Amino acid sequence: MSKNKALVGAAAVVLVAAGVTWAVVGRGAGAVEVSVEKAARGPLEVTVSAAGSVAPGTKADIFPPAAGTLASIEVSEGQQVKAGDVIAVMDTRPLELQVAQAQAAYDAALAQADAVGQQQPSSADEKAASAAVTAAWSAYQAAAKQYELVSSGGVSDPAALQQAQTAVTLAQAAYDAAAAAYDAYKASVYDPAPEPKDPTIVEALEALESAKQQAADALAAAQANLAALTSAGANPTAVASAKAARDQAWAAYQAALAQQEKLARADTRKARSSAAAGVEAARQALEYAAGVLERATLRAPIDGTVLFNSATAALPASALGGSGGGAAGGEPVVGSAVSPASAPFTVVALDDLTFEAQVDEADVVNVKPGMKATVVLDSLPGRSFATTVERIGTASVVTPTGGTAFPVVFRLANAKETVLLGMNGTAEIVVESLQDVLSVPIEAVLDDAGTSYVYTVRDGKAKRVEVTTGRMTETRAEIVSGLTAGDEVIVGGLSSVKDGAAVKVK
Structure with a gap:
């Protein structure tokens, strides 16, 4: 209390x-x-009286941009520095390797995007697919007429034989068109595409292959029908052959339509979008790696005095002292391992000091920002510092006696020449006059x-x-x-x- x-x-x-x-x-x-x-x-x-200690009002921790080791330290502890002065330099060889790897990944992403940009089906591919549809439709019409003639008993009619021969010719043309469409797309689009293949390209090639197979089946059926008419005359076998030829021709036509539709949809917008995203990700990775390499030269962020911290643990504000407070792991030296998790160096402005007191939880409710206060330091008993409450912390701390308190911060004016970081003292806060x-x-x-x-x-x-x-x-x-x-x-x-x-x- x-x-x-x-x-x-x-x-x-x-x-x-x-x-x-x-x-x-x-x-x-x-x-x-x-x-x-x-x-x-x-x-x-x-x-209200509360004990506390002197802390820097303005301080800036210097964190390494990545894990590594210190190649050089350019200052000594306690040295005055200006913002931008070099404090230390990390070993940059691992960081340079990371930049080279990021550059290679970026170049590969650009090449991938360029390859994807060339995968759009050409006008020749579209014309071939259209020709296959036209041929398949003609073959179907011929097969349908042939089936009508055969099923009505007109097989002895020379016209029926002529119709069957025409159906075979059209079926052959439909197959040739479907095969040409498949071969053209595979050679100009599918084969040049990088692995893994975009699903839309794979789907389009499968559709073309299916249309080619359907056209081949339709041709085989038309040929079987013609053979049946030539050898057997009007009989159930001829009718069945003619029906099969018609059905196969219809299936080939439907397949040709499907492959034409899928070919039309087989643009590479999705693939291009994915490739563009890959390029952007690679660009950001390269930019980050280059930034890390640049920040491997640790510089002072503000004017002030350099303090050396532990190389393996960040120094809390309340523990700052004139010696820099070397903790477990020791102060940083050339060859020390460092990481972004801790700051091996801190720059503090000694002309901007504060006093941080721990006010008991029973009293802090009466303390408000702006209240007058007086700070007396143990090492300077004949001197007091008139000040005011600057801010009150919202997170509690445990006192050495196990109590609960809240940090209250005061600004110390004109204290640069006599007051050192970490000095202990007492603050008297006027809560009522x-x-x-x-x-x-x-x-x-x-x-x-x-x-x-x-x-x-x-x-x-x-x-x-x-x-x-x-x-x-x-x-x-x-x-x-x-x-x-x-x-x-x-x-x-x-x-x-x-x-x-x-x-x-x-």
């Missing part, structure tokens, strides 16, 4: 000084020797089962007087009722005083 402390004004001090009585009163043999002070009216400041109250020294107020009282001196005797207290500070107690200004209260020798006992004031 923090202590409270009251500061009385000059007028009150005069009254108190005037209230000390040196005359000897009641010189009876059994009189108790006491010291007294007068109850006085005046200003009273209620404060009373202008005209009646108060007595805190030691004059006693308690009896919850009732507050004081001993006054009247006619050489001690008199117990019950009082009502207000604000209680470390040195003064506000008296709300029971006393008036000028009343003498006993502050020394109280252990031997009883109500009505004879006393003498020393």
Whole structure:
């Protein structure tokens, strides 16, 4: 629990000084020797006291851009530097290799994107597919007429034979067109495409292959039909052959349509988009690797003083000291392993210092930014720093005694020449200022089962007087009722005083 402390004004001090009585009163043999002070009216400041230490107001940790080792250190600890000055340089050989690898990956991504850009089906591929559809439709029409003739018994008609021969010719043309479309697409689009093949390209080639097979089946059926007409005349076998030829011709036509549609959809927008994304990712990786290489030269981000931290652990602000606070792992030296997880160097502005106090959780609710405060450092007992509350931390800390406190920060002005980082001290925060109250020294107020009282001196005797207290500070107690200004209260020798006992004031 923090202590409270009251500061009385000059007028009150005069009254108190005037209230000390040196005359000897009641010189009876059994009189108790006491010291007294007068109850006085005046200003009273209620404060919250908290211990803390000096910390940098402005500091900048210097983190390596990647894991590696230090090739050189260009400054000494405590050296004054300007923003941009070189602090240390990392071994850049591994980083240069990473840049070279990133460059190679970027070049490969560009080549991939260029290859994808050349995969769009050509007008020749589209014309071949269109020709296959036209030929397949003609073959189907011929096969359908042939089936009608055969099923109606007209097989002896020379026209039926002529129709069958025409169906074979058209089926042959449909097959040739389908084969040409397949071969052209495979040679100009599918084969040049890089692995893995884009799914749309694979699907289009499969459709062309299916159309080619359907056309081959239709040709075989037309040829079988013609053979049946030539050898057997009107019979069920001829009818079945003609029907099969018609059905195969229809299937070939449908396949040709499907392959034409898929070929039309087989643009490379998706593949180009994927390739473009690959190029962008590779570009960013190259840019990052180049940036890491550039930042391998560690520079001061601000003007200030260089502190060396542990090479393996970041230095907390509260632990900063004049020596830089080398922790486990030691201060950085040439060859030290470093990583982005910790800052081997810190630059602090010694002309911008703060005092960070740990205020008890019971008191921090009364502290507000802007409140006046005074900081006294243990190493500079004859000097105090007038300041104000700058900010109050929102995250609690555990005190050395196991209590809960909150960090409160004060700015220290004109402290550069005498104050060092890590110096310990105490902050007194004025949480309430009373202008005209009646108060007595805190030691004059006693308690009896919850009732507050004081001993006054009247006619050489001690008199117990019950009082009502207000604000209680470390040195003064506000008296709300029971006393008036000028009343003498006993502050020394109280252990031997009883109500009505004879006393003498020393």
